[in-house]
Amino acid sequence: MAIKIALPKGRLLRKTAALLQKADWGLDEYHSNMGFYRPKSQKFPEILIRVFHEKDIPVQIAMGNYDLGICCLDWIEELLSKYPSSDLVKVKELLYGEGVLYMAATSPLAELLQNRSLVRIASEYPNLAERFALKNRLSRFSVFPLWGAAEVYPPENADIALLSAKAGADLDSYNMAPVSRVLDFSAFLIANRRSWESKNLGNVVTSICDMLPKNGEKGHSKERVIQPRTLMSHFMKETGRNMVRLALPDGHQQQPTIDLLNKAGIEMNDYPSDTGNRRPKINIEGVSVKVIRPQDMPLQVANGNFDLAVTGRDWLAEHLNQFPSSPVKELLDLGFGRVRLVAVVSRELAVDDTNGLRQYIDESGEPLRVASEYVNIADRYARDNHLGHYRVIPTWGATEAFLPEDADLLVENTETGRTLARHNLKIIDTLFESTACLIGGTGRVNSVKGKRVKYIIEKLRTAVQGA
Amino acid sequence: MKVQRCKGMRDLTPGEMAAFRLVEGICRDCCSRWGYQEVRTPTIEYLYLFTSAGTLTPGRLGKVYSFLDWDGWSGERVVLRPDGTIPVARLYIENLEDRGLARLFYATNIFIFEEEGEKTRERWQCGAELIGAGSAMADTELIALSLEVLKTLGLKGVELRLSHAGLIKTLLEKLGLSPEEQHRLFDQILDGDAEALNRINQKKPELENTLLPLLGMKGQSPGFLKNQRALLAQSMPEIGPYLDDFLQTVALLETLGLSYQIDIASGADFEYYTGMIFQLFIGGEKIGGGGRYDALISSMGGGDVPASGFALYLDRLMNLVKPEVFVKTVPERVLVRVKDAGAMKEAFEVADGLRKAGYIAELDLGEQEPDAFRWVIEVKGEAVPLSLWDGVSSRRVEVPAITEVLKLLEGEGGDKDSPA
Numbered sequence: 058m059a060i061k062i063a064l065p066k067g068r069l070l071r072k073t074a075a076l077l078q079k080a081d082w083g084l085d086e087y088h089s090n091m092g093f094y095r096p097k098s099q100k101f102p103e104i105l106i107r108v109f110h111e112k113d114i115p116v117q118i119a120m121g122n123y124d125l126g127i128c129c130l131d132w133i134e135e136l137l138s139k140y141p142s143s144d145l146v147k148v149k150e151l152l153y154g155e156g157v158l159y160m161a162a163t164s165p166l167a168e169l170l171q172n173r174s175l176v177r178i179a180s181e182y183p184n185l186a187e188r189f190a191l192k193n194r195l196s197r198f199s200v201f202p203l204w205g206a207a208e209v210y211p212p213e214n215a216d217i218a219l220l221s222a223k224a225g226a227d228l229d230s231y232n233m234a235p236v237s238r239v240l241d242f243s244a245f246l247i248a249n250r251r252s253w254e255s256k257n258l259g260n261v262v263t264s265i266c267d268m269l270p271k272n273g274e275k276g277h278s279k280e281r282v283i284q285p286r287t288l289m290s291h292f293m294k295e296t297g298r299n300m301v302r303l304a305l306p307d308g309h310q311q312q313p314t315i316d317l318l319n320k321a322g323i324e325m326n327d328y329p330s331d332t333g334n335r336r337p338k339i340n341i342e343g344v345s346v347k348v349i350r351p352q353d354m355p356l357q358v359a360n361g362n363f364d365l366a367v368t369g370r371d372w373l374a375e376h377l378n379q380f381p382s383s384p385v386k387e388l389l390d391l392g393f394g395r396v397r398l399v400a401v402v403s404r405e406l407a408v409d410d411t412n413g414l415r416q417y418i419d420e421s422g423e424p425l426r427v428a429s430e431y432v433n434i435a436d437r438y439a440r441d442n443h444l445g446h447y448r449v450i451p452t453w454g455a456t457e458a459f460l461p462e463d464a465d466l467l468v469e470n471t472e473t474g475r476t477l478a479r480h481n482l483k484i485i486d487t488l489f490e491s492t493a494c495l496i497g498g499t500g501r502v503n504s505v506k507g508k509r510v511k512y513i514i515e516k517l518r519t520a521v522q523g524a
Numbered sequence: 525m526k527v528q529r530c531k532g533m534r535d536l537t538p539g540e541m542a543a544f545r546l547v548e549g550i551c552r553d554c555c556s557r558w559g560y561q562e563v564r565t566p567t568i569e570y571l572y573l574f575t576s577a578g579t580l581t582p583g584r585l586g587k588v589y590s591f592l593d594w595d596g597w598s599g600e601r602v603v604l605r606p607d608g609t610i611p612v613a614r615l616y617i618e619n620l621e622d623r624g625l626a627r628l629f630y631a632t633n634i635f636i637f638e639e640e641g642e643k644t645r646e647r648w649q650c651g652a653e654l655i656g657a658g659s660a661m662a663d664t665e666l667i668a669l670s671l672e673v674l675k676t677l678g679l680k681g682v683e684l685r686l687s688h689a690g691l692i693k694t695l696l697e698k699l700g701l702s703p704e705e706q707h708r709l710f711d712q713i714l715d716g717d718a719e720a721l722n723r724i725n726q727k728k729p730e731l732e733n734t735l736l737p738l739l740g741m742k743g744q745s746p747g748f749l750k751n752q753r754a755l756l757a758q759s760m761p762e763i764g765p766y767l768d769d770f771l772q773t774v775a776l777l778e779t780l781g782l783s784y785q786i787d788i789a790s791g792a793d794f795e796y797y798t799g800m801i802f803q804l805f806i807g808g809e810k811i812g813g814g815g816r817y818d819a820l821i822s823s824m825g826g827g828d829v830p831a832s833g834f835a836l837y838l839d840r841l842m843n844l845v846k847p848e849v850f851v852k853t854v855p856e857r858v859l860v861r862v863k864d865a866g867a868m869k870e871a872f873e874v875a876d877g878l879r880k881a882g883y884i885a886e887l888d889l890g891e892q893e894p895d896a897f898r899w900v901i902e903v904k905g906e907a908v909p910l911s912l913w914d915g916v917s918s919r920r921v922e923v924p925a926i927t928e929v930l931k932l933l934e935g936e937g938g939d940k941d942s943p944a
Contacts, residue, residue, distance in 0.1 A: 141639060142639045177599070178599075187590070187601070188586075190575075191575060191582065191585045191586065192582060194575065194576070195575070196572055196575050196576035197572040197575070197600075198572070198575075198600075199598055199599030199600050200599050200601075201599050202599075356597055356599075359597040359598075360597065360598060360599065376597070379592070379594075379596070379597075380592075380594055380595065380596055380597040381594055382594055382595055382597075383597035384597075385597075446527075
C-alpha cells in the first residue's frame, strides 16, 4: 500500500519545504500560495502527500488516515494530554519551528488565585490548559477553548491564557508575562502506531532524518520565568459596570463590518488594524471594543465577557447545538457575509440526498467519517438524519480538501459553491443559511448599560434597513 | 454491522449478576445491622468537587472522565463519579449536617480511565462512611464491619494492613524537602509507588539511618509502635500524637483479637486521609480499604467534622466468592406450560400461586429447554386441570389444584424463598 504523509501549512510550511527540498523530494506544489493541497514528489512519486492545517495533523495520524506527518509538539501534546492512548508515535524531533507554550497573565498567579474562587483560562489548547489546572491544583477553573487571539483575553475576559510564543519576552508586546513555562516545542516527525509497526516507512524517514544537523542542539535556552508585575491596570478601570463591551471580528469579516459601522455613524480608530491592534477605539462613550475570532464570540457572550458581538449565525448555531441552555441569542441580522451551510460528498459517490447517504452507510459497513469545522452542527445533522455509526472529525479550515480520501461527508459553508465544484464535490443537502448577526446575552443588564446597548442596536438596525 | 460495547466497559451476565447481587446484598445487610443507612449520589458531579488539594491524588485526577455537558458554556467541567467518598461527604454537607453523627453506606459505580485493555473503567464498590465521630472506636468499628462482610461472604485469608497518613506526612516533613516535593512524594506513596522512597534515599544518603527505616517500618503488635514511640520521643516529639492516635486503634484491634500488619508506606490512593489508613488483601490482591479523613468536610465548606470510611471492591469480591455460598439461596424454578389455549388464564393463576409460595415460575413460551427445570406443570383446563412432571424421578402426577402442587413440591424439598 502506498505511504501517506501529511504536511503542514502555516508557520511550519517554509522550513518544512526547505527541509524536503534539501532531501531532494522535488515537490511540485508546496508553498504559501498553493491552491490544491496534494503535492507530488519526484523522488517518491508513489507516496500520497496531503497538506493540512497543522492542528489537524496529529488527529489524522492518530486516526490512521496518514502514516507519517510533520507538526509541532504543542499540537501533539494537546491531543495526547486528553487521549493518551492515541495511536501516535513521536518518531524524530526535527530541530526547527521552536517555540514555547506559556501560561501567561497580567498579574502574578498567586495574586490571581487569592482574589478569585474561579480561575478563567483562555486557550487554543484547552486540553493542555485543563492538565495545567489539575497539576497546579486550581480547585475551580473554567477553560475557554479558543480559535485564536488568546493574548487579548486577559485580564478582563480571562485570568490566564495558555499561548505559544518564540520566547517569554514576546509576551511583553501583549502586556503579559509568563507565570509558567508549560511546554518547549519544535517540529516533530510523527507516525501512526500501526503503520510504524507494520509498514516499511524506512526510505521516507531516512531521507528526512539524513538532512537533520548531525549533533543537533536544540535552540531552547533556559530562561527564568519571571512573575509578572501587575501590568496594565488601566484595562481594569475601563471595565466599569456600565461599560458596554463589544466584540468585533478579525479576518475577512472586518471590511463589511467596518462598512456597516460607518454607515451607522459609528467611527472606529485602527480597525481593521495594520499592526494587529486588537483593542481599537470607538467614538461612542462608555463602549470598549476588542477584536477576536467570530468563532469564539458566542461562548464569550454567554459568559458575560462581552455584551455585544458581531459574528455569524453559523457560529451561534454551533455554540447552541453544543450548549442548548446557553444564555446567548441573536439580536439583529446584519445581512452581510451570506453563506449556506451544506452537506457535501464527493462527485464520485453515487449519493444525491440523505436517503442515498443512509443506503451508502448500510452498504459500506464502515463508520461514516464526517469532517467539519462545525463539530456540533455536524453531530446534530448526523443524529437527526440517523446516519448510524458515524465519527465527526474536527477540522481547522480547508475542509473541502478532506474528500474523498479522509472523510465521506462534509458539513461546510459555501458562498457560491465554486470552491466545492473545483474540488469535485457536490451538495446533497442545505442545512440553513447564515449571515453576520449581532448577538447578546439573555440576562438583564443595569439601566445605564441597557440604554447604551439599545442605542448601538438601533443605530445598526437603521443602517441595515437602509442598506 | 456488529455493535460492540465500549472499550474498558463490562457486561454482567445473569450468572455474574447473581454473584454481584449476593455480594452487594451481604454488604447491605451487614451495614444495615450496624446502623448504617443507604444513600445514593448522582453519577455526574462538578469536576471541582474532586480537584481541591486534599481530595484525589494527581494520579487519580489524571484518569477522570471529565467533559463539558450541556451547561458547559461556562467552561466548567463535570465528571463521571471517580470516587465514592467525596460525593457522600458532599451529600452530608448538603443534606445531613444538622444530624451530627451519620452512619451512611452506598453501593455505586465509579469511573477511572485505565489505558490497559485488561482493566475495567467502570468499577463497582460498596462503601460505608462514619461521619461525625473521631475516635479509635470509630476506626475500629469500620475495620470490624468490613471484616464481618468478608467473613459473611465466606472469604478466607484476609490480610489487614495498617498505616497512618498523619505519620507519613510528619516523617516526610522531616526529610528536608520543599513543601512541593513533600506533597509530590506523599502523592506518589498514596498512588502506590513503592519506589518513591528509594529514589529519595539515593538523593539524601544522610537520612538513610534514621527516617527511612521508619517509613519502611512493619510490625504486628502495639508493642512495635510503643518501641518506636520510645525511640522517637526525643528526636521527633511532633510525631508523638500521631503514634498515640495510631496506638489506640491498634490496641483496640488487639483487644478484639483481630490480626493485622503495620506497613507505614503502603499506598492508599486518596489524598484526603489524615489519620489511620487500612487496606484489605486476599492472596495479594487488594479488595478494599479505607481510613480517616477529618479535614475533608471542612475543606469542602462544611463544618469541622471528623469522619472515616471504607470501600470494598465488588468486582473483585464477586470473583472470589465460592459458588456454593449463593447456590442455596436461589429458589427452585418451575416451568408452567399451557396445554390448551383456553387455559391461558389458569396458567397465569398457577404461575402466580407458585410465585407467591416463593418459587420461580416461568411461563413456557415454546422456546425454553424443559431439561433446565426439575418441575414442569402442564395446565390443561380439563376435569383434572394440572399435571406435574418431576424431572428427577421422571414421574408424572395428575393434580386437581395448585394447592396440591404446592404440597407435592414441599414434600420433595423444593427450595423456595420464604413467602413475603
